[in-house]
Amino acid sequence: xxxxxxxxxxxKGVLDPQGKAVLQAxxxxxxxxxxEVRVGKFMELRLGELPEAEARSxxxxxxxxxxxNPLIEDYRVExxxxx
Amino acid sequence: xxxxxxxxxxxxxxxxxxxxxxxxFKAEAALVWHKxxxxxxxxxxxxxxxxxxxxxxxxxxxARFSPVMRAVEGFARxxxxxxxxxxxxxxxxxxxxxPGAMVRNRSLQFICEDVHLRLENATTAFTRAGQPGRVxxxxxxxAEGCYIADPVTLRTLEDTGQVVFRYxxxxxxxxxxxxxxxxxxxxxxxxxxxGNVLGMMPHPERCAEVVLGNEDGRLIFESLLGRLxxxxxxxxxxxx
Numbered sequence: 001x002x003x004x005x006x007x008x009x010x011x012k013g014v015l016d017p018q019g020k021a022v023l024q025a026x027x028x029x030x031x032x033x034x035x036e037v038r039v040g041k042f043m044e045l046r047l048g049e050l051p052e053a054e055a056r057s058x059x060x061x062x063x064x065x066x067x068x069n070p071l072i073e074d075y076r077v078e079x080x081x082x083x
Numbered sequence: 084x085x086x087x088x089x090x091x092x093x094x095x096x097x098x099x100x101x102x103x104x105x106x107x108f109k110a111e112a113a114l115v116w117h118k119x120x121x122x123x124x125x126x127x128x129x130x131x132x133x134x135x136x137x138x139x140x141x142x143x144x145x146a147r148f149s150p151v152m153r154a155v156e157g158f159a160r161x162x163x164x165x166x167x168x169x170x171x172x173x174x175x176x177x178x179x180x181x182p183g184a185m186v187r188n189r190s191l192q193f194i195c196e197d198v199h200l201r202l203e204n205a206t207t208a209f210t211r212a213g214q215p216g217r218v219x220x221x222x223x224x225x226a227e228g229c230y231i232a233d234p235v236t237l238r239t240l241e242d243t244g245q246v247v248f249r250y251x252x253x254x255x256x257x258x259x260x261x262x263x264x265x266x267x268x269x270x271x272x273x274x275x276x277x278g279n280v281l282g283m284m285p286h287p288e289r290c291a292e293v294v295l296g297n298e299d300g301r302l303i304f305e306s307l308l309g310r311l312x313x314x315x316x317x318x319x320x321x322x323x
Contacts, residue, residue, distance in 0.1 A: 010186070014186065014231065015186055015189065015229065015231065015265065016186075017186075017187050017188070017189050017190070017191050017229075017265070018187060018191065021191055041140075066140070066144060066145075066148070067140070069141055069144065069177065069184055071183070071184045071232075071233075072184045072186060072231065
């Protein structure tokens with residue numbers, strides 16, 4: 001079985017009002033060292049048995065098509081084999 | 084002359100649109116369930132507001148893959164008139180039938196209020212009954228209405244007259260303070276290059292009759308139905 005972790009984050013340069021609000025809250029709490037926060041999404045997918053290369057290319061397709069909007073978001077996929 | 088109003092799971096302005104078409108304009112309207120695969124017999128299509136699929140993932144991201152969207156894409160490609168309001172606009176963006184994308188309002192709040200809009204392009208099928216530069220008042224109700232696009236796309240939209248509505252002051256000035264959600268260029272509505280697809284965040288169906296205290300939304304329906312009537316008078320066979 002393949003476990004995929006998909007991270008979707010707002011593209012650099014794209015307005016991230018959520019990240020900004022969280023940043024301000026952290027700074028208000030005294031965490032002045034925080035310089036930037038980007039709020040995104042985390043998704044965990046369990047895939048059936050398939051070769052890792054194929055899993056990766058299909059996951060990239062899923063991200064491009066549905067899981068992320070490439071116009072405004074970046075994505076990163078981690079793949080792990082599990083029993 | 085028949086207008087189809089698409090119903091996604093979570094659409095909630097579908098009946099409002101059908102009501103305005105039927106009761107206010109005495110036009111024929113039908114609700115089209117999102118599982119339909121054909122739009123044969125329709126002369127125009129409206130994607131209404133609401134929260135299709137609970138806005139999960141991104142507003143419109145899942146609705147965009149509903150079976151009916153294939154038909155909507157074909158319909159639009161052949162020049163059919165497609166209007167997306169609010170969530171319908173978001174869905175058209177996700178489907179790439181219109182350029183750009185929506186992100187969270189800059190205030191992070193769901194905004195439900197009347198705004199003023201300046202009509203920038205009165206030549207589209209949806210705005211031809213209006214006057215360019217005129218200010219209209221319509222309600223907005225959204226959390227993801229901050230319109231963004233890359234600089235090249237934005238310039239193209241401006242140069243080709245694809246920006247149809249802009250948020251403005253009651254006097255028609257396009258200012259930062261009159262921008263409710265942070266949209267680039269105060270953009271409230273854009274159309275496709277060919278002009279047959281319009282997406283707008285404000286809700287014309289919520290302000291199209293006297294009893295509601297505002298009729299500014301009539302502009303959209305009057306224009307649309309006027310165009311359809313003109314087309315059928317001209318003897319052009321109704322699409323599909």
